[in-house]
Amino acid sequence: MQKFSGFELFRRALGGHKSWQPQWRNPEPKAEYDVIIVGAGGHGLAAAYYLAKEHGITRVAVIERGWLGGGNTGRNTTIVRSNYLFDESAALYEHAVKLWEGLSTDLNYNVMYSARGVLMLAHNHHDEISFKRHVHANRLNGVDNEWLSAEQVKEFCPPLNIRSMRYPIIGGALQRRGGTARHDAVAWGFARAADSRGVDIIQNCEVTGIRRGPGGAVEGVETSKGFIRAKKVGVSAAGHTSVVMAMAGVRMPLESYPLQALVSEPVKPAFPTVVMSNTIHAYISQSDKGEMVIGAGTDAYTSYSQRGALHVTTHTLDAICELVPQFRRLRMLRNWGGIVDVTPDRSPIIAKTPVPGLYVNCGWGTGGFKATPGSGNVFAHTIARDEPHKINAPFTLERFRDGFLIDEAAAAAVAH
């Protein structure tokens, strides 16, 4: 791997930047691997990277039906935070935030993690007591989160209109260590670092079947490039998880919904933080390119179409225009959708499955980008040791059978 540094940039500039090599190989699949990961999103690539780095397992292939990072990883609004209510969730997301903080150095790749704060707005009494409950629960878990009055909200984020709107802002919960990261760079950084440790990333190769032996255990995967043998297969296919797991005969507690986002034309720095409002349903931050990045809620129905209805984004823009009236004059540049896999309790599943050798990481729904490094890290552990890390131990498939839901949905912290 060619290291990136200021000195290297300068040295290669002298040669007209002609000596840079591609950041990863494009290998043909081998006949057999120790581990196959299905899906080269951020989560799958991170799992492959940590398998190689922390568990010494380098005979690993990541198999991707499209291009790496072309799924939800490349489509999300990149909000990173860890102020979830329940102990299990706080531990999981906080594990990820700690990794985010050192990720650029670890990967030798600038993932542009920007801890500019995530501010969740309260518009009514219910929001206020729910956020204050989160603040207290977070404090007990060592996760930063603080309550701001309406005036403090205005001071922290001056472009916000706090009063002259239908649901005025009465306060907010701020996690200062939260923020955003560059989504593509996260996929590329993990891909490059995994590739340099020997992981084969095989793009344009769809997994079409999971082959099981006479005893039921996994033997490998059928793909559009033929059969590839492996005793361990980790599925990290986000919106397509139900489809892939059905290949092994496993029914999942998942439904796949379109989730849309859109960006404005780029403008000068005008919005200092990430603002989210669950109540009037809008999320906004400004990318380093200058675009306002805006996220909507999921569409109403399950779909694999990667597009949603216009009334859903319009609804979000109505809220944005109330929150930040000067943005009414912004023109929207692009909108798109991703397919998110939603569990009944809005918490992920990172676990072994009833099929020996088959592991699954899914159910991140509308909010899994923030967990990318942490999720990959504990998923790698689960695959390598054939047992969960203590952080993901509660996030099993069996929790739905045994009644141990981690009900972030009811805790009203379902947003990104």
Place this chain on the structure above:
Amino acid sequence: MLIIDCPWCGARPEIEFRYGGEAHIARPADPAAMSDQEWADFLYNRTNPKGLHAERWRHIHGCGRYFNAVRDTVSDFFVTTYKAGEPRPDIGESGK
């Protein structure tokens, strides 16, 4: 926005409707007789297919009634709608 054909009222815009999830999941007659796994299957596990999906809709801002539809989840095209209580029309398993 989808145009959805309510079996009672005819074609109406999507915003008049609420989605009701996978159709033909009947509440078990004797829950106490079920294993935990069977109960979890009923409550939580879903087919979530990529292709034809039999699903419930409710015309909440119209007649208020539930009905079923078969929709292709790849294109969002509604193949048919039918009244609640009628069996799933026989139009194959998958659109893709």
